[in-house]
Amino acid sequence: MGDAIKSVDSSGKTSYMKRPDPVEQAARAERDDEENRKRKREKKDAEQRKWEKELKGRKYTCERQVDRSKMGTHAIIDIINQWGLQFFFKPIKGYKPKLVLDFYTNMEIDESEEKIQSKMGKKTVLITPSIIAKYLDNYKRPGHGSTTYPATAWSKTEEEIQKALTDKPLKTDRFVHGKLFEKYRVANKVVHYNLFPHGSEKRPRKEDGEVIFVFGSSEEVVDWAKFIWNQMVKFRQRSGPSKANIPFPAMVTCICESQGVMTPERLLPGTPGPITGGSLEKSKSLSQPPPSETFGLPKSTAKTSSGRIEEYTRIMAAQLQSVQTKQKKLETQMRRTRRDVSAIKRGMLWIAARCGREGDVYVPTEADMRESTPEEPEIEHGVGTSGVGASSSRKKGKEHRKLIIIPESQVYAKAGLFQASLQCVSRKYLVESNGEILLVFLIVSRKSIHSVDNVEVHRLQFNTLSWVKMERIGDRTFNFLSTPGVDMRNSVDLKMNIGD
Numbered sequence: 402m403g404d405a406i407k408s409v410d411s412s413g414k415t416s417y418m419k420r421p422d423p424v425e426q427a428a429r430a431e432r433d434d435e436e437n438r439k440r441k442r443e444k445k446d447a448e449q450r451k452w453e454k455e456l457k458g459r460k461y462t463c464e465r466q467v468d469r470s471k472m473g474t475h476a477i478i479d480i481i482n483q484w485g486l487q488f489f490f491k492p493i494k495g496y497k498p499k500l501v502l503d504f505y506t507n508m509e510i511d512e513s514e515e516k517i518q519s520k521m522g523k524k525t526v527l528i529t530p531s532i533i534a535k536y537l538d539n540y541k542r543p544g545h546g547s548t549t550y551p552a553t554a555w556s557k558t559e560e561e562i563q564k565a566l567t568d569k570p571l572k573t574d575r576f577v578h579g580k581l582f583e584k585y586r587v588a589n590k591v592v593h594y595n596l597f598p599h600g601s602e603k604r605p606r607k608e609d610g611e612v613i614f615v616f617g618s619s620e621e622v623v624d625w626a627k628f629i630w631n632q633m634v635k636f637r638q639r640s641g642p643s644k645a646n647i648p649f650p651a652m653v654t655c656i657c658e659s660q661g662v663m664t665p666e667r668l669l670p671g672t673p674g675p676i677t678g679g680s681l682e683k684s685k686s687l688s689q690p691p692p693s694e695t696f697g698l699p700k701s702t703a704k705t706s707s708g709r710i711e712e713y714t715r716i717m718a719a720q721l722q723s724v725q726t727k728q729k730k731l732e733t734q735m736r737r738t739r740r741d742v743s744a745i746k747r748g749m750l751w752i753a754a755r756c757g758r759e760g761d762v763y764v765p766t767e768a769d770m771r772e773s774t775p776e777e778p779e780i781e782h783g784v785g786t787s788g789v790g791a792s793s794s795r796k797k798g799k800e801h802r803k804l805i806i807i808p809e810s811q812v813y814a815k816a817g818l819f820q821a822s823l824q825c826v827s828r829k830y831l832v833e834s835n836g837e838i839l840l841v842f843l844i845v846s847r848k849s850i851h852s853v854d855n856v857e858v859h860r861l862q863f864n865t866l867s868w869v870k871m872e873r874i875g876d877r878t879f880n881f882l883s884t885p886g887v888d889m890r891n892s893v894d895l896k897m898n899i900g901d
Contacts, residue, residue: 452637453506455644461501462598462646463671466493467591471677477587480617484625488538489595492675495668496650504653510634517633524662528633528653534626536652542624549622550615559607562614576605581613588617590676596625597632598648749838750831834877837861840868 508519517528534540569580703709830841838861859868
């Protein structure tokens with residue numbers, strides 16, 4: 402029994418147990434270790450696939466330059482100089498989206514050594530706080546142990562921070578960008594894009610407000626290179642269905658290329674552009690109070706059903722009165738618009754009839770000055786030799802033309818245009834057709850002044866205020882009532898002479 406282990410229980414009974422084989426024990430331990438390593442690899446691979454899936458489709462929050470030349474003497478210039486972050490004044494070259502995505506996809510974090518590694522092809526990119534400080538134009542980091550933020554024993558309370566940033570109450574535990582004080586409104590932009598690219602710029606969280614307060618303070622000591630590195634770590638370790646934008650793409654692109662990772666991908670410019678004085682003016686609009694007479698029903702505060710009905714009735718009555726007021730304003734505006742359109746039409750017709758006369762000045766009529774002007778009645782000239790032209794025109798839904806008969810003494814032309822026609826013209830018609838002003842000449846026959854021999858149509862060219870003779874009028878047809886002393890029996894033939 403040399404290979405067995407003897408054991409005696411409390412009752413005095415003796416039993417023997419086989420001694421374990423050391424080789425078998427070592428083999429079993431090795432199998433267990435291999436299974437543990439396999440489970441860890443499978444878990445890591447599953448997490449990696451999940452991370453890759455989560456990264457797809459995300460947007461980028463690119464860094465923004467602070468354009469010092471367009472900021473004037475704003476306090477943000479002194480704040481940036483105080484922190485030694487003059488790198489923020491330099492233009493941002495851009496970023497390569499696929500390169501940045503590959504880096505974050507393969508990144509591995511070693512917090513004890515304060516380093517992030519990402520294997521990209523045959524190269525391994527390393528990012529540490531020191532490398533980030535070098536990227537920030539050799540930013541001088543504070544000594545070890547001298548930083549006051551972030552720290553577990555930080556002394557500022559939420560009330561102190563809120564009072565320093567704004568004099569408005571928070572809305573759903575968030576700040577409103579437009580309601581921050583001017584100094585911190587600009588600091589919010591710099592912090593959101595260059596230091597703490599999480600959440601929303603327009604609605605900073607309390608955590609964002611804390612960083613904004615520290616950035617604008619001259620009493621704190623912060624290692625901003627380490628702070629940026631920590632934000633990259635938090636981005637990778639963030640759990641849940643978060644779809645946060647990918648941070649610091651311009652910095653990652655520059656560091657990857659400086660360590661030998663070169664790709665043919667072109668640089669994309671960061672959007673939005675630099676922070677300038679114009680962007681500050683734009684952000685001030687967010688601080689304006691909301692317009693009055695806004696629509697929307699406030700929540701009832703009554704506890705009983707009858708009280709709520711009465712309260713909502715009063716609210717609906719007030720809303721109805723507001724709608725009626727707006728409707729009256731709209732009707733007044735429409736009447737004024739109709740008046741203006743009528744005045745413009747009369748002015749255009751006046752110009753067309755007197756084109757070329759020197760010394761004439763248009764004088765508005767009483768109708769132009771009235772609050773509203775009724776629409777001008779349309780004069781229909783539709784009866785031809787058989788009346789078919791007018792009826793077919795109405796059936797097709799064509800607009801009726803406004804024809805104004807102009808006395809011969811009021812017809813003028815520039816530079817002797819169509820003078821040969823003027824010598825033989827018997828009647829002239831000013832026609833509005835398809836948005837154009839046309840002048841139609843009925844030219845009498847040389848054999849008899851009581852019959853029409855030809856027709857000429859001229860179009861008013863507005864930019865030069867000159868008449869241009871039309872060779873074709875397309876499918877347009879002009880039908881005129883027969884005038885005393887003029888034979889219109891040849892009107893169909895005359896139409897064919899100038900039509901298609």
